[in-house]
Amino acid sequence: xxxxxxxxxxxxxxxxxxxxxxxxxxxxxxxxxxxxxxxxxxxxxxxxxxxxxxxxxxxxxxxxxxxxxxxxxxxxxxxxxxxxxxxxxxxxxxxxxxxxxxxxxxxxxxxxxxxxxxxxxxxxxxxxxxxxxxxxxxxxxxxxxxxxxxxxxxxxxxxxxxxxxxxxxxxxxxxxxxxxxxxxxxxxxxxxxxxxxxxxxxxxxxxxxxxxxxx
Amino acid sequence: xxxxxxxxxxxxxxxxxxxxxxxxxxxxxxxxxxxxxxxxxxxxxxxxxxxxxxxxxxxxxxxxxxxxxxxxxxxxxxxxxxxxxxxxxxxxxxxxxxxxxxxxxxxxxxxxxxxxxxxxxxxxxxxxxxxxxxxxxxxxxxxxxxxxxxxxxxxxxxxxxxxxxxxxxxxxxxxxxxxxxxxxxxxxxxxxxxxxxxxxxxxxxxxxxxxxxxx
Numbered sequence: 001x002x003x004x005x006x007x008x009x010x011x012x013x014x015x016x017x018x019x020x021x022x023x024x025x026x027x028x029x030x031x032x033x034x035x036x037x038x039x040x041x042x043x044x045x046x047x048x049x050x051x052x053x054x055x056x057x058x059x060x061x062x063x064x065x066x067x068x069x070x071x072x073x074x075x076x077x078x079x080x081x082x083x084x085x086x087x088x089x090x091x092x093x094x095x096x097x098x099x100x101x102x103x104x105x106x107x108x109x110x111x112x113x114x115x116x117x118x119x120x121x122x123x124x125x126x127x128x129x130x131x132x133x134x135x136x137x138x139x140x141x142x143x144x145x146x147x148x149x150x151x152x153x154x155x156x157x158x159x160x161x162x163x164x165x166x167x168x169x170x171x172x173x174x175x176x177x178x179x180x181x182x183x184x185x186x187x188x189x190x191x192x193x194x195x196x197x198x199x200x201x202x203x204x205x206x207x208x209x210x211x212x213x214x215x
Numbered sequence: 216x217x218x219x220x221x222x223x224x225x226x227x228x229x230x231x232x233x234x235x236x237x238x239x240x241x242x243x244x245x246x247x248x249x250x251x252x253x254x255x256x257x258x259x260x261x262x263x264x265x266x267x268x269x270x271x272x273x274x275x276x277x278x279x280x281x282x283x284x285x286x287x288x289x290x291x292x293x294x295x296x297x298x299x300x301x302x303x304x305x306x307x308x309x310x311x312x313x314x315x316x317x318x319x320x321x322x323x324x325x326x327x328x329x330x331x332x333x334x335x336x337x338x339x340x341x342x343x344x345x346x347x348x349x350x351x352x353x354x355x356x357x358x359x360x361x362x363x364x365x366x367x368x369x370x371x372x373x374x375x376x377x378x379x380x381x382x383x384x385x386x387x388x389x390x391x392x393x394x395x396x397x398x399x400x401x402x403x404x405x406x407x408x409x410x411x412x413x414x415x416x417x418x419x420x421x422x423x424x425x426x427x428x429x430x
Contacts, residue, residue: 131349154379164369164430165403166385172378187410188380195402215379 061144062087063109063124063180073177076144077120080113089113089120097208099125102137102197116212117153120144121173123210124180137197139208140174140189147175151215157190158209161200167192172215276359277302278324278339278395288392291359292335295328304328304335312423314340317352317412331427332368335359336388338425339395352412354423355389355404362390366430372405373424376415382407387430 060067061076062084069079080087089112099110110125122142129135141155150173159167169190174183183189200206275282276291277299284294295302305327314325325340341353356370365388374382384405389398398404415421 131346134346134349164385164387166383167405168381168383168385170379170381170383172380186414187408188414190382191408191411193402193406196406199401199403 058177061122061176061179062111063126073144073146076176077113087111087113089115091115093117093213094209094211097123097125097210099206099208101204102127102201102206103194103204114141114210114212117214119149119153121153121155121212122176123208125206125208126180126184128184135194137192137194137206138184138187138189139169140180140183141210141212142176142178142180142183143173144176146177150175154213154215156209156211156213158211159190159192159200159206160209165199167196167200173212273392276337276391276394277326278341288359288361291391292328302326302328304330306330308332308428309424309426312338312340312425314421314423316419317342317416317421318409318419329356329425329427332429334364334368336368336370336427337391338423340421340423341395341399343399350409352407352409352421353399353402353404354384355395355398356425356427357391357393357395357398358388359391361392365390369428369430371424371426371428373426374405374407374415374421375424380414382411382415388427 057070057072058076060069060079062080065084067083069083071079081089092114093116095114097110097112097114107126107128109127112123114121114123120143122144124138124140124142126138127135128138139157141157143150143153153173154170155173156168156170158169159165161167167190171188174188197206272285272287273291275284275294275298277295280299282298284298286294296304307329308331310329312325312327312329322341322343324342327338329336329338335358337357337359339353339355339357342350343353344350354372356372358365358368368388369385370388371383371385373384376382382405386403389403412421
């Protein structure tokens, strides 16, 4: 089901002269310079605001998909349930995210949904080679909601292995509107390489304990 | 002070015929094959045993040092206190390991000593480029003691950052006899890359909370 609801706040970049009503009368080149310098920041902020707008139609937010769906944030979960039935969904604050066959070659994603506190969270484990010959895993929790809503939560990812080894990442979830690619690029998630993954894997399967909490 | 106490158990690889006293009389080629296959494992185990022997004189166990000292494990702490006075020592189960100037170029080590439970622990943060253009940090706690003694402890390394981010590694410490290089090669420590380090650093300094516990 494709839903297209356009963002209510359209971007607008005002001409320099309109930034300060007094600018025409009190001509001060240094003040103009300040405004000119501010402009790119203002544009960037507007673009970021647009990108994160929950009403603007987005492509399917499921990572590494060739799905052509477009819709608003509200329509994303119904779309997943209807068109991406292979994505498992579990209810509860504490769940186990199982990623099987982690040694399969190439770039791979493992995705599942967790539902608690009246929200849905997309759990993503991405394996890729950002540096030649060096496979890395990136695990993150993304709220299917806005960034403001995401600020109300924390999440914890935990890998437990033999010999009393434990690797834990705790953070505030990102909004799914920010995109998995941005989270991976900023390493703002649990990052580990293949050797570490094998320390924790059991027969090629990685068990990630996921806990969501209210901030 | 150089102390040389030789290991009491010398390595010895027995000839195949002596592995089983009955071998000469009851000739069974399949049994010989089993012994031949076992031999490399036995040699490797012997070599490992020798390497970890606390009485065998070792080169200075301080990572990345050009120190020419050789001595036994017992003599290592007096050597550090005498010859490596720049290495800070703190007492207590919970301490703060501060690594300044983490963005300094090249391969760098930060080392300190922690003393608790009647033992010394060497805390090591190593920065190096295992993959071209990809700087990684490796943090580990090594007991100045044998592997058997190390099994009685656990350690926890924790990085805390802004926006409620926390990265934690828990494990059994390695014996310093195993060497930092081996721990780093096996990724059996806290591993994070430069981007993650910058997420947690404050003005170029990384604060690592170190906790030692009894198993």
